[in-house]
Amino acid sequence: MDYLWTPWRYAYVSGAQKTSGCVFCDAAKASDDAKSKIVYRGQNCFVILTTYPYTPGHVMVVPYEHLDELRKLPSEAANEMMSLMQRMETVLRDLYKPDGINLGMNMGKAAGAGIAGHIHMHVLPRWVADANFLSVVGETRVLPELLEETWKKMTAAFSKKD
DSSP states (O other), X not given: OOOOOXXXXXXXXXXXXXXXXXXXXXXXXXXXXXXXXXXXXXXXXXXXXXXXXXXXXXXXXXESSOOSOGGGSOHHHHHHHHHHHHHHHHHHHHHHOOSEEEEEOOOSGGGTOSSTTSOOEEEEEEOTTOSOHHHHTSOOOOOSSOHHHHHHHHHHHHHHHO
């Protein structure tokens, strides 16, 4: 039998990383963007790396305001969210040269939201055949890049665009 060691996932499966409240609100309040994996802070929204990504470069665009429905989001924040998704498309295409990009928002537990109380949009690069045997049958993902490296690349890319 083969073993794939992923000790970094222990915090996730054991619940050791639970926060005092909303993971997004806690990240936004944190002062260390490298530790919280915030790539960019806008006026109404921020971009944060997904802790357990599907692919390298998987981020979320999150409004600062703790809302559970998109229709509750003020227009300024909604406009900034769309602008940041467009900007992320450019960053991802430049850094990772993907074949495509997924955008996705799941609102509510029934829709598949892992964090149902705070809306957020996933933005992630995709490649032809990236849903291979290992991820589909083996339910395992192989990520060739540490989150710290992804964070460094993305923050550098965002600083070039400002």
